[in-house]
Amino acid sequence: MSLNPVLSAVTDRVIARSARSRGHYLDLIAREKDAGISRPHLACGNLAHAFAAAGEDKQSIRAQRAMNIGIITSYNDMLSAHQPYGRYPDQIKVFAREVGATAQVAGATPAMCDGVTQGQPGMELSLFSRDVIAMSTAIGLSHGMYEGVAMLGICDKIVPGLLMGALRFGHLPAILIPSGPMPSGISNSEKQRVRQLYAEGKVDRERLMDSEAASYHAPGTCTFYGTANTNQMLMEVMGLHLPGSSFVPPNTKLRQELTRAAIHRLAQIGPNGNDYRPLGHCVDERAIVNAAVGLLATGGSTNLAIHIPAMARAAGIIIDWEDLDRLSAVVPQLTRVYPNGSTDVNGFHQVGGMPSLIGSLLDAGLLHPDILTVTEGGFTRYRTTPHMRDDHLVWEEAGPSRDDTVLRAPSDPFRRDGGMRLMQGNLGRGIYKTSAVAPERWTIEAPARIFADQQDVIDAFKAGELDRDVIVVVRFQGPAANGMPELHRLTPTLSVLQDRGHKVALVTDGRMSGASGKVPAAIHIGPEAHAGGPLSRLRDGDIVRVCAQSGRIEALVDAAEWERRQPATGPKPAFGTGRELFALMRGGVDSPERGASAILAGMDHMAEAEGLS
Known part of the structure; x- marks a missing residue:
């Protein structure tokens, strides 16, 4: 199957726009490979410090006889997705020795949980934690002790941060190693029902607590298709995981054997072997476009509209929201996974999951088949799914989906487009996730009610002030204002208003999470209000029109009056919680x-x- 012409055109557009910066990046990693800091360039004192605590690996590291793998871990045991990583370093050291290599923990990164900080002051640190993670990764790798990198991370800012940091050491091969999702808990529809009842005051906090604890209940990633699981999809469709490994549950034999296989493979693709696959060459323009296609085909988290450009820039590649919009016009939505459906990621995996999805997209010419992946055999290997057979790890062709209520082929999609629109107009430029919203709600025109804090929205709702058609505008939520926190706490409240029959939409320069739900939302609006962007000119009562059909977001205000208005001033930055x-x-x-x-x-x-x- 030949490549879809729009996919080819967008890729060519990205390549042309990135030519200068990508060229400089490739020059950088070539210099780093040949002349950068590395074990052969270390003085004896440097090297002695580095292997002093290496135990049985000390002599191998000292003699520089074997590849040394640097482990960057985001382990903590508060975050359920990362709790399984506690035992991984010791396992990885054993797996490395099996193929004549060694491994050391190069460093650790923070791994905050957006689920814990959601709606709390700590959420204002969330997006910037990605930069901290990238810097932490760079610090760990700066010692020059490693010929390959094993990255342990899953959740919202962690995977993008790990990749951003590792790409600055792009002369090294790297593999991301997932830990897998927790078992399915209560149904997502029941969880959402209880949340809305609580928002209406119809159940108490104890009932809500019982519901939440039955949903988030074990080690592993949360099972809804939010940012964490979108990250896992992304790494697989970019060829940076082993095939079919994204959604294998933790603490299973298969999960352990996939980790072993990843370390064995990493030892094979090092700079001293004959299958050298540096990370900076694996992450090229085609891989970034594949990432965007995966996001659209699965109706993934809107957070990735921020993370994909950031990861790309770390490799000298420039992709923008117009590229996403153009791809969205031709990439069909092939999955229905909560919040876009009732099934969770465990159900998605069981009916074929990533291998079936990748195979169908390749057959339709909607993925670049020639990307350089971390696995032997190229991207076609990502059509296969791993199994244990007679205590051995094997991969078999996944074939088509086994349940078309969850996963479909491009010839019979849930939607003909990818469900992510670029929104433009006199209110700025942003993103709208149409795949989560019923088409009859794509256009909302109503008076605006202006807020600068999501708690103020909830208070106004409880006071009955929003029981009408309304465009809720939450501004001064951009990255320069307060770190761009997610506004996920608004979803139950706005859903209640919508279920009462009102026309409701959210407009914000902040973010929504991957579980943003069914309410129309134009988000990530820029320039942000803090920088004097258009949202700072809005006033209560202005008629605002949000139309995903046309991709327009506009204040229906006389142009002359609009120009005369002075930008409003937002709240001062807050102290506390760091x-x-x-x-x-x-x-x-x-x-x-x-x-x-x-x-x-x-x-x-x-x-x-x-x-x-």
Whole structure:
């Protein structure tokens, strides 16, 4: 099957736009491979420090006889998705020895849980934790002790941060190793029902607590298709996981054998072997476009509209929301996984999962088949699914989906488009996830009610002030204002208003999570209100029109009056919960469409000063 012409055109557009920055990036990693810091370049004192505690691996590391794998771990035992990683380093060291290699924990990164901080002050640190993770990864790898990288991470900001940091060491091969989803708990429909009842005051906190605890109940990722599981899909469709490994449950024999296979494979693709596969060459323009296709085909988290540009920029590649919009017009939605359906990721995996999805997209010409992956045999291997047979790990062709209520082929999709629109107009530029919203709600025109805090929205709802058609505008929520927290707490409240028959939409320069749900929402609006963007000119009562059909988001205000208005001033940055430590990042961050990153903005300033941009 030949490539879809729009896919080819978007890829060519990304390649042309990225030519200069990608060229400089490839030059950088070539220099780092040949002349950068590495074990052969270390002095005896440097090296002695590095193997002093290496135990039985000390002599191998000292003699430099074998590949040494650096483990970057995001383990903690509060975050359910990362709790299984506690035992991985010891296992990885054993697996490395089996193939004559060694492994050391190069460093650890923070791994905060958006589920815990949702609606709390700590959420204002969430997006910037991605930059911290990237910097932590770079610190771990800066010792020059490693010829390959095993990255242990799953959740919202962790995977993008790991990849952003590792890509600055893109001369090294790297594999991301997942830990898998927790078992399915109560149904997602029941969880959502109880949340809405609580929002209406019809059940008490204890009933809500029981429901939440029955949903999030064991080690592993949360089972809804939010940002964490979208990350796992992304790594597989980019060829950075082993085939079929994204959604294998933790603490199983298959999960352990996939980790073993990943370490064995990493030892084979090192710089001293004959199958060298550096990360910076695996993550090229085609892999980034594949990532965007995977996001659209699965109706994944809107957070990835920020993370994909950031990960791409770390490899010298520039992709924007217009590219996503163009791809969305031709990439059909092939999955129905909660919040876009009733089934969770365990159900998706059981009916064919990633291998079936990738196979069908390849057959339809909607993925680049020639990307450089971490596995032997190329991207066609990602059509296969792993099994244990006679105590051995084998891969078999997955074939088509076994349940078309969950996963379909491109010839019979749930939707003909990918369900993510670029929204533009006099209110700025943002993203709208149409795949989560019923088509009859794609266009909402109503008076605006302006807020600067999501708690104020909830208070107004409880006071009966929003019981009508309304565009809820929550501004001063962008990265420069307060770190761009998710506004997921608004979903039950706005859903109640919608279920009462009102026309309701959310407009914000903040984020919604991957579980944003069924309410129309134009999000990530830029320029943000804190920078004097258009949302700062809105006033209570202005008629706002949000139309996903046309991709327009507009305040229906006389143009002359609009120009005369002075931008409103937002709240002052808050102290407490460590938020004051991130003032430097808020002051230097770039736009969400460019990835909302302070460290990448700083990197670009350096490149510009050197004439490299």
